[in-house]
Structure formats: structure tokens, C-alpha cells
Amino acid sequence: MSGYDEERIAERLRVLPPAPIGWVEAAQELPRARAEIAGLVERAQADAGYRAQLLADIETALAAEGLVPRPSLIELVRRRMSE
Amino acid sequence: METRSDAALVAACLAGDESAWNGLVDRFARYVFAITTQAFRLPPDDAEDVFQEVFARIYDRLGTLRDPDALRPWIAQLTRRECIDKLRANTREAPVDDLPEHEEDVLDRIEEAFDVHAALDSLPGECREVLDRFFCRDESYRTIGDQLGLPSGTIASRISRCLARLRERLEGRNPVATASSDRRDR
Numbered sequence: 001m002s003g004y005d006e007e008r009i010a011e012r013l014r015v016l017p018p019a020p021i022g023w024v025e026a027a028q029e030l031p032r033a034r035a036e037i038a039g040l041v042e043r044a045q046a047d048a049g050y051r052a053q054l055l056a057d058i059e060t061a062l063a064a065e066g067l068v069p070r071p072s073l074i075e076l077v078r079r080r081m082s083e
Numbered sequence: 084m085e086t087r088s089d090a091a092l093v094a095a096c097l098a099g100d101e102s103a104w105n106g107l108v109d110r111f112a113r114y115v116f117a118i119t120t121q122a123f124r125l126p127p128d129d130a131e132d133v134f135q136e137v138f139a140r141i142y143d144r145l146g147t148l149r150d151p152d153a154l155r156p157w158i159a160q161l162t163r164r165e166c167i168d169k170l171r172a173n174t175r176e177a178p179v180d181d182l183p184e185h186e187e188d189v190l191d192r193i194e195e196a197f198d199v200h201a202a203l204d205s206l207p208g209e210c211r212e213v214l215d216r217f218f219c220r221d222e223s224y225r226t227i228g229d230q231l232g233l234p235s236g237t238i239a240s241r242i243s244r245c246l247a248r249l250r251e252r253l254e255g256r257n258p259v260a261t262a263s264s265d266r267r268d269r
Binding site: 016 | 101104105108109112113114115116117121131132134135136138139142192193195196197199200203214215218219220221246247249250253254
């Protein structure tokens with residue numbers, strides 16, 4: 001950046017507003033979410049009844065693990081279950 | 084506030100340090116958000132999908148990053164690819180080969196803004212807070228004053244003083260050896 005006048009600095013500060021807090025928290029939860037989902041999938045692989053229950057209502061299964069059932073997590077469960 | 088360099092954050096993330104992951108997300112959340120919403124002008128639902136997908140890919144592929152100091156351009160590239168994929172998925176009848184015309188200009192501005200924010204991170208907390216609230220969060224003098232328990236006039240003068248300090252920092256008159264300035268210098 002050349003020419004550090006304060007007007008330009010102020011304008012550049014305005015370019016980066018904070019991301020919505022829920023988005024940031026979801027991204028920060030990712031390691032825990034991955035671990036919880038791995039546990040769900042493992043349980044589903046060992047228990048056909050649970051597998052059917054999980055696939056029928058992924059949102060509830062995620063919520064039961066304390067995770068917000070965001071579309072990205074639901075999609076991740078589906079992917080893991082089909083692998 | 085996370086002060087580790089990008090390379091140190093990457094190393095700590097790969098070692099399973101959850102606080103490092105939180106720090107990495109904090110450092111780049113605004114950046115990814117700006118690329119999706121300003122450069123590619125994705126609507127909120129699509130921008131959120133891309134935002135989450137980008138951080139999921141970062142998490143999954145961090146170990147493949149050859150140069151940890153290249154974290155920022157790597158994240159920019161991942162974000163652009165995800166945005167393009169999203170635009171393509173939304174425009175099945177006409178493949179997206181033409182990116183938004185203004186995209187490169189906006190991306191340049193976002194890069195510059197990231198550097199300014201990195202310099203902001205090197206200022207004392209009272210300056211960081213007041214400049215972030217006023218310029219980035221678009222809060223009024225009165226709102227900031229109410230939150231901080233200070234008169235509006237004090238907020239105005241603090242903003243002016245802190246902006247001058249930020250300018251000095253950017254001009255290198257008062258450089259500091261922090262992770263933020265390290266990032267700025269790359």
C-alpha cells in the first residue's frame with residue numbers, strides 16, 4: 001500500500017467487516033464436529049438400527065451430540081455414511 | 084488476540100492445538116467473508132456455504148501446504164475456487180467463465196485491507212477496539228461511548244489519535260516485531 005493517508009486507511013478498514021459470529025463459531029467447532037461425526041458414523045456402522053435412524057434424521061442426531069445441524073455438517077455425515 | 088505467525092499457527096494446528104485452529108479462523112474469517120460477499124457478491128446463504136466449505140478444506144488439507152508462510156494466498160485461492168464452483172452450480176445453463184469484472188480490483192482492495200488490519204492488530208487494545216467498532220462494525224460515536232462508558236467526544240478524539248497511530252505503523256515510523264507486521268511484510 002502506498003500513500004497512507006488516513007482517509008484511505010479508514011476506507012480499507014471498512015472493507016473487512018466481521019463475518020457473522022455464527023459462521024465463525026461453526027468454523028471453529030470444526031475439529032470437535034469432525035470427531036463427533038466420526039463417532040456417529042462408527043456407531044452407525046456397528047448398529048444397523050442406529051444407521052437407519054441416523055440417515056432418517058441427521059439433524060436430530062447432530063443436535064443430540066451438541067452440534068448445530070448446519071447444512072455443511074449434514075452433508076459431511078451423508079458423505080461419510082456413503083464412503 | 085492471536086499473535087503467532089501464520090507458519091507457527093499452521094504448525095500448531097497440525098499438532099492438534101485447538102486454540103491455534105481458533106486463532107487461524109479468527110485471523111482469516113473476515114478475509115474469506117469479504118472475498119465471498121464483495122469480490123464474488125454471493126448471496127448470504129451461498130456465502131455461508133462457501134465460508135464453511137473453505138474452512139473445512141483448510142482443516143482437511145493444511146498438511147499439504149508446502150510453504151506455511153503462504154497460508155494467506157493459499158486460503159485466497161481456495162476461497163476463489165469455492166466461489167467459482169458455487170457460481171457454476173447456480174448457473175447451469177451458462178457455465179461461468181467470465182468472473183465478475185470488478186473481481187480483481189476488489190481482491191486487490193481486500194488484500195490491502197488485510198494488511199491494514201494486520202497493522203491494526205499491532206496497536207494497543209483501546210485503539211484496536213475503537214477503530215474496529217467505528218470503521219469495521221459501523222458503530223456510531225454514541226454507541227461506542229455507551230459500550231465503553233465514555234463520552235462521544237472522547238471517542239471521536241480517540242479515533243483520530245488511533246488512526247494517526249495506525250498510519251504511523253503502516254508507514255513504518257513505529258514498526259513492531261509482531262506476527263501481524265510479519266504478515267504485512269510478506
